[in-house]
Amino acid sequence: MLNKKKELYVAVAVGLIALGGAAVFASQSSSGDNAAKDKKPPASLTSVTISDQQATHIEVVPVKTYDFVEQNEAVGYIDFNQDATVQVFTPYQGRIRQVFVKAGDDVRKGQALFSVDSPDLVTAESTLISTAGLTKLTTAALERAKKMLETQTAAQKDVDQATADQQTADANFRAARDAVRIFGKSDADIDRLLQTRKVDGELTVNSPLTGKVTARNAAPGLLTQPGNAPAPVTVSxxxxxxxxxxxxxxxxxxxxxxxxxxxxxxxxxxxxxxxxxxxxxxxxxxxxxxxxxxxxxxxxxxxxxxxxxxxxxxxVADPVQSAAAPLNALVREGDGTMTAYVTKDGRTFTRRAVQTGLEQEGNRQILSGLQPGEKIAADGAIFLSNMLSLQSR
Missing domain, CATH: 2.40.30.170 (Efflux pump adaptor protein, beta barrel domain)
Incomplete structure (x- = not known):
């Protein structure tokens, strides 16, 4: 009988323990459910506040206006202006005697580039000297014929013939003078030639424009011909x-x-x-x-x-005035959106999504999201983005 009572007490005790455990478990489960219901995910932050020390590393600039121009870009290369580049040849065949310039030299219009011993120039100068002498002779003959006509010691036909001879000689002299001038000789040079009657076959070739010697192929002793490439000298x-x-x-x-x-x-x-x-x-x-x-x-x-x-x-289009922000003031977020950090006091910065357009000279066109005059973070905008991301976790 005693053993049966003892077994009954044990059974009751085990039941009470089991019932208490169930009650405790139910209480904890209910408490956990309520806590889970009360816990909410943190709202996405859009503003961040920094300390005075952190502010020293943040550059704040105003949103400005800028004239953006729609442009097409292309890649190419620089070349000589062929309209202002001259390959300088000698007008007549000859052998180069002297070269007065080298590649890279600056030259003026009319400056001597090189000289040539030209047989054609010798011929032209010889012709000029001979026609000058013939002109002088026929002019004297005409004057003599006119005087003889006055004294009736010559006929009119003799005067006419002398006049024709003088005119022909004078025309030949003028043509010979022009021929020498084509070689680059000045009137002073020609007058000196007629005075000294000394032929000089050295032809000096001058620069036709002011510029720089960009190529030199001339060398003393080299035979050169008009138009026979390469040109002795090129000036640009x-x-x-x-x-x-x-x-x-x-x-x-x-x-x-x-x-x-x-x-x-x-x-x-x-x-x-x-x-x-x-x-x-x-x-x-x-x-x-x-x-x-x-x-x-x-x-x-x-x-x-x-x-x-x-x-x-x-x-390719007229300029368009628009709000503009420095390139370092714009941050591309993880979802691909472009953002800027706007502030009024330099301590609290608010993230704002922006739409961007053209990029020119370090400025990005702002199509929406910012207005001229608003203050934004430039240097340090990335820091603010990272700081805001950490606080949102």
């Missing part, structure tokens, strides 16, 4: 150069003669050279479907050199 005016580029045929309708062009070369980062389109090709390259576009570029400092690689932008 480098105050303007050509920029030659290939443009896609789809851009051709937007190309116009006289359009403004901005050219940049790797040798001078940040420097822009200005010019205008002066030639648009007629034929399309069948392999690349591109067309050549040539621009004349002003280069008064002579910084550009032929065959330099260059990029240029052609203005």
């Amino acid at each position: 005016d480098l105050s303007t150069v050509w920029m030659v580029a290939s443009v896609s045929e789809t851009d051709l309708p937007r190309m116009k003669m006289g359009q403004s062009v901005s050219v940049a070369v790797m040798a001078y980062p940040g420097k822009i050279f200005q010019g205008k389109v002066n030639n648009i090709g007629i034929a399309i390259d069948p392999a690349t479907h591109r067309v050549g576009v040539r621009s004349e570029i002003k280069d008064p400092e002579h910084l550009l050199h032929p065959q330099m690689l260059a990029t240029y932008r052609i203005r």
Whole structure:
């Protein structure tokens, strides 16, 4: 009987323990469910506040306005302005006696480049001397015939013949003088030749323009002929150069003669050279479907050199004034949107999505999201983006 009571007590105790455990579990489960219901995900933050020390690393700039110009870009190269480049040949065959310049020299119009021993010049000068003597002789004969006619010691036909001879001699003299002048001799040189009656076959070839000697193939003793390449000397005016580029045929309708062009070369980062389109090709390259576009570029400092690689932008529309932000003020977020961080006091920054457009000279066009005059973070905008991301977790 005692054993049965003992077993009953044990059974009751086990039941009470089980019932208590169930009650505790139910209570904890209910409490956990309520806590889970009360816990909500944090809202996405859009503002961040920084300390005074952090603010020293953040550059705040105002949103400004900028005239954005729609432009087409192309790649090409620098070339000589062929309209201002002259291959200087001698007008007559001869052997080079002296060369007065070297490649790279600056020359003035009329400056001596080289001289040539020209047999043709010797012939022309000899003819001039002989016709000058014949002219003098026929002129004297005409004067004598006129005096004899006055004393009736000569007939009129003798005077007429003397007049014809004098006119023929004078015409030949003038032609011979012009022939020598073609060789580059001045009137002073010709008068000196007639006075000394000494033939000089050295022909001096002068520069036809002011510029720089860009090529020299002349050397003493070298036989040169008119038009026989290579030219002894080439002179170019480098105050303007050509920029030659290939443009896609789809851009051709937007190309116009006289359009403004901005050219940049790797040798001078940040420097822009200005010019205008002066030639648009007629034929399309069948392999690349591109067309050549040539621009004349002003280069008064002579910084550009032929065959330099260059990029240029052609203005194809009128400027459009728009809000603009520095490139470092815009942050591309993880979802691909572009954002800027706007502030009023330099301590609290609010993230704002923006739509962007053209990029020119370190400025990005703002189509929406910002207004001119608003203050935004420039240097340090990336820091604000990272800081805001950490606080949102």
